[in-house]
Amino acid sequence: MLEVSNLACSRGDHRLFSGLCFALSPGQIMQVQGANGSGKTSLLRTLCGFISPDEGCISWGGTDVRELAEDYFAQMMYLGHLNAIKDELSALENLRISAGLSGMELSEADAIAALRRMGIKGRERLPTKVLSQGQRRRVSLARLLVNDARLWVLDEPLAALDVGAVALIGELIREHLAGGGMVIFTTHQPLVVAGMEMRSLSLS
Numbered sequence: 005m006l007e008v009s010n011l012a013c014s015r016g017d018h019r020l021f022s023g024l025c026f027a028l029s030p031g032q033i034m035q036v037q038g039a040n041g042s043g044k045t046s047l048l049r050t051l052c053g054f055i056s057p058d059e060g061c062i063s064w065g066g067t068d069v070r071e072l073a074e075d076y077f078a079q080m081m082y083l084g085h086l087n088a089i090k091d092e093l094s095a096l097e098n099l100r101i102s103a104g105l106s107g108m109e110l111s112e113a114d115a116i117a118a119l120r121r122m123g124i125k126g127r128e129r130l131p132t133k134v135l136s137q138g139q140r141r142r143v144s145l146a147r148l149l150v151n152d153a154r155l156w157v158l159d160e161p162l163a164a165l166d167v168g169a170v171a172l173i174g175e176l177i178r179e180h181l182a183g184g185g186m187v188i189f190t191t192h193q194p195l196v197v198a199g200m201e202m203r204s205l206s207l208s
């Protein structure tokens with residue numbers, strides 16, 4: 005379980021949020037809502053340990069994530085709103101390298117299967133710089149299919165996706181939750197995850 009208590013964060017001299025408390029259990033999904041600049045990305049990055057909070061505690065399974073360090077990072081998958089893929093490398097290379105960086109060996113066949121599920125069939129070996137924005141986003145999201153992280157932290161996962169890909173992400177999230185995973189995410193577009201209660205947290 006992820007537990008957040010009394011979390012406060014500032015960027016520059018501006019306090020974005022304070023006194024934030026919530027918990028996320030296996031099978032639960034939570035959407036972080038708020039206007040542009042309200043601090044959604046900052047909250048997600050704080051949960052991932054990229055930003056140190058001003059105050060408060062983030063714990064995973066009852067232990068402070070600062071103590072768990074790598075043990076926490078190994079159970080978490082963060083996808084930022086930038087795709088974090090290398091333009092010169094193919095979709096296949098990007099996916100296999102990012103799996104390797106997470107400590108997983110991903111076979112070419114498994115990588116191709118993940119990319120095909122994400123609709124990248126026939127373009128797996130092209131440099132990603134020649135793919136469309138939506139295709140590049142799909143390559144980035146294919147990482148969700150090839151990791152066993154319990155906690156998915158997704159910043160604007162639907163950006164640039166067409167209707168079919170949005171539905172696919174909804175299905176991937178549903179499968180992840182059904183398997184005991186947890187998801188915290190932001191989006192400015194509607195996301196439907198069939199049969200799952202969507203919790204929300206609003207920043208102002």
Ligand SMILES: Nc1ncnc2c1ncn2[C@@H]1O[C@H](COP(=O)(O)OP(=O)(O)OP(=O)(O)O)[C@@H](O)[C@H]1O
Nearest residue numbers: 015016018020038039040041042043044045046047
């Ligand atoms: N490194 C930084 N230094 C100073 N201010 C920052 C920094 N990073 C973010 N901010 C500011 O913090 C505020 C919150 O930014 P953040 O990206 O968390 O918002 P957001 O809710 O995700 O916005 P959006 O919906 O536009 O993506 C913004 O005013 C932003 O300018």
